[in-house]
Amino acid sequence: MITNAIRFAWREKEMEPFGSETFGRTILMWVLKLVIKGLLCLQANPLEGAFDVVFHTEAKHDEVMGTAKEIEKTRPMCHYEVASLARNSFRVITVNMYNPHVKEEEVRAFLGRYMDNVSSARLLKDTLGFWNRRRSFQALLKEDPRGLGGYLHPPALFPLVADRGTLFYARQLPVCRRCMTYGHNFASCGGRKCSVCGSEAHKAKDCGEAKKCHGCGSAAHLWRECTACHRSYAAAAGGGAGAGEGGRRGEGVPDPSKVSEGCPAATEEDRK
Known part of the structure; x- marks a missing residue:
């Protein structure tokens, strides 16, 4: 958890992410209307393909989160997943x-x-x-x-x-595998709930859900x-199809000419 911090994670696997300068100029200054003195710091997180932005106050953090959620489907904001790092979650x-x-x-x-x-x-x-x-x-x-x-x-x-x-x-x-509730484990569970629907009237094998x-x-x-x-x-080890790829049938390499649904491709205008 990082106090007053927001993460902007690039979501487009088929597209090159914005660089630090482009992100700061386009997303922070142009789209969100932020000024440099309103930020504590801007840090690139290459491992996650993201930028972490930290604000001086909780009020500013909440304001930016609200604005980002309102325009999350518009371009170029739609290219990012925005999440607060200040939450206990x-x-x-x-x-x-x-x-x-x-x-x-x-x-x-x-x-x-x-x-x-x-x-x-x-x-x-x-x-x-x-x-x-x-x-x-x-x-x-x-x-x-x-x-x-x-x-x-x-x-x-x-x-x-x-x-x-x-x-x-x-x-x-701790999560109990028998009753599917938190706070204890299987060994100490005194319940007999169905692991499918949670009912105490029957076992999982008799569940109709x-x-x-x-x-x-x-x-x-x-x-x-x-x-x-x-x-x-196990199927791969037995010589089944897909064994040449570690035993898993992948979807293959994504076609770079395709862009995720619901969000148009980034243009040169977005990067300016």
Whole structure:
């Protein structure tokens, strides 16, 4: 958490992001009508493809956040995801997938059920430079009036069908896999709630409610039909299709001629 700070994260994967000078001149000074003395600092965050802007006062922080949300769909603001780093919902999450071939998109799809503004992954390495299967993400917990502290909290142990993983972050709450509530773990649970719908009248195997995708949480499909799902490592090890790409069927390299829906391409006029 950074007091009075706002992150502007570039969302267009097929386009080159604005440079620091262009961002300051176009977004801060032209679009948001800010002046230099109104900012404490502007810091580039190349790892996240973002700029972190810190203000002197909370009032100015709130004012800019409000303005940014009002014009978030207009160009050139639509090229950025704007999130406050001053909120208590900001977390740095470390994810450990037992199968190292699980793709980043799959993990982000799962985290997106509980968090907003999930960043790209940073691979964590040991002192020799070897990747240790752990990935670090930055995100904001989703608000939930019924949740502890007013937020949703992801489970520490989770499945992506055959692939299992664990995650941890600061101030993490224990989540029971039996009753799906926070504050205790499976061993100390005295309840017998259905893990699908939360009812105490039946078990998960007798539940009539539609099952949901393990990845994105949608009831419209299961994980094997999810757009974030790819072929498992077990299938690749058995010689199945896609084994040449780590056992996962990716979507391929994005076509640079295509631009994300809902936001027109940046023009030279935007960069001036």
